[in-house]
Amino acid sequence: MEALEKQSTLRQVASSPLYLGAAIAMFLSGLGTSAAAPQIVLFLVKELDTPMAAAGLFYLTNLAAPLAGYAIGSFSDRTGDRLGLFRLCALMGFIGWAGIALSTSSWLPFIVNTFVLAFSGAAASQLFAAIHDDIQCRTTLASDDIVSTVRMALTAGWIIGPVVGTWITAQFGIREMLWFTSLCFLVQIAPLGTLATPRPSERTGVAEKQRSQPSLGKMLPLLAFTGLFALVYAGESIKYGFLLLYMDESLGLDAATRGAVIGIQPLVELLIMPFSVLLARRTGMLWLMSIAAALGVFANICFATWNGVMGMFAGQILMGGVWGVFAALGIIAAQRLLPTAVATASAIFMSSTALSSALGGAAGGLGIALLGLPYVFFLPAVFSTVAVVGLAFMARSMKLL
Numbered sequence: 001m002e003a004l005e006k007q008s009t010l011r012q013v014a015s016s017p018l019y020l021g022a023a024i025a026m027f028l029s030g031l032g033t034s035a036a037a038p039q040i041v042l043f044l045v046k047e048l049d050t051p052m053a054a055a056g057l058f059y060l061t062n063l064a065a066p067l068a069g070y071a072i073g074s075f076s077d078r079t080g081d082r083l084g085l086f087r088l089c090a091l092m093g094f095i096g097w098a099g100i101a102l103s104t105s106s107w108l109p110f111i112v113n114t115f116v117l118a119f120s121g122a123a124a125s126q127l128f129a130a131i132h133d134d135i136q137c138r139t140t141l142a143s144d145d146i147v148s149t150v151r152m153a154l155t156a157g158w159i160i161g162p163v164v165g166t167w168i169t170a171q172f173g174i175r176e177m178l179w180f181t182s183l184c185f186l187v188q189i190a191p192l193g194t195l196a197t198p199r200p201s202e203r204t205g206v207a208e209k210q211r212s213q214p215s216l217g218k219m220l221p222l223l224a225f226t227g228l229f230a231l232v233y234a235g236e237s238i239k240y241g242f243l244l245l246y247m248d249e250s251l252g253l254d255a256a257t258r259g260a261v262i263g264i265q266p267l268v269e270l271l272i273m274p275f276s277v278l279l280a281r282r283t284g285m286l287w288l289m290s291i292a293a294a295l296g297v298f299a300n301i302c303f304a305t306w307n308g309v310m311g312m313f314a315g316q317i318l319m320g321g322v323w324g325v326f327a328a329l330g331i332i333a334a335q336r337l338l339p340t341a342v343a344t345a346s347a348i349f350m351s352s353t354a355l356s357s358a359l360g361g362a363a364g365g366l367g368i369a370l371l372g373l374p375y376v377f378f379l380p381a382v383f384s385t386v387a388v389v390g391l392a393f394m395a396r397s398m399k400l401l
Helices: 002-015 016-047 050-080 083-101 107-113 123-137 143-171 174-187 205-211 216-250 253-284 285-305 309-337 344-352 352-368 374-398
Strands: none
Touching: 002 123, 016 050, 016 107, 016 123, 016 174, 016 253, 050 083, 050 107, 050 123, 050 216, 050 344, 050 352, 083 107, 083 174, 107 205, 123 143, 123 309, 123 344, 143 285, 143 309, 174 216, 205 374, 216 253, 216 285, 216 309, 216 344, 216 352, 253 285, 253 309, 253 352, 285 374, 309 344, 344 352, 344 374, 352 374
């Protein structure tokens, strides 16, 4: 029965210009972003002669993304125009990354990331809002599975992107890699062609409810959920900032082993994602995410206390479980927490990764000075513990999730 349901979901995605186009666009978005993300600090230091300390502050410019995401999302809910705004945000991504690729001054990437690329992150949220609208207009099987499948395409892009980005940089140069990222944002417009957002009258009355912006009181559950997600995700910034360094300098692991440790997490994540929706139907989304956050606690304890390669693999496998659940269910839960403004909900939730990277960067910088390696990983363990408690409390209070 589950195999038939999954087959039906894949058939629906493949047969729908919107769903298939969104999946391809999300893959390109993940591919381009993840190709550049690990190397942006290297670009600032090597190409623009930015001091290391100043280059590390680049991630603080991500704090503009939640504000930009909220502005785009609220405008989308007022006007009902999802795909038009998606194209505009994708174009902003193209212009932003092209601007960074052309930069000759160290301050320019900071300005571009704050005022241009902050808006590009809302492209994905507009696609998920458009998918939500389309699902509301028709009788579809396994609607959660459709959203999860499109989200899997984004994860697949994030798995391949760092490898592609490293290869392009090695073969052609880091500026050429940034141009590749820029083109990925531009090309993601193509799979959706000239598709238009359904008219409000075609959306079974949902859009009419979305024209009035929700009050702060109605947004509090979404904001709480997003904050808890950001706490879990902040650990990724700390991990990728210091885990490779720890494995190299303290554990003495060779490059191939370090690569295998890093690569196993997204593989596990991608394997788990298809089953997360099915499991959530039995346990409840928030309960399952609370359990996933608990895996994050144990993963970071492995990094902090298990001084060996097996501890690194164990921690990464557990982290794969964390993100296999959150990546599949996060956007669905966010939209259900604010059903009258799904574009706003999507934008706020998806921009939280930028917020969490800034939080993780700041916490990691302070933690490494106070605690050192590997004990800095106790910080994300504490963050995840708070998320476990918070998500469990929300799960008890909200029976719909």
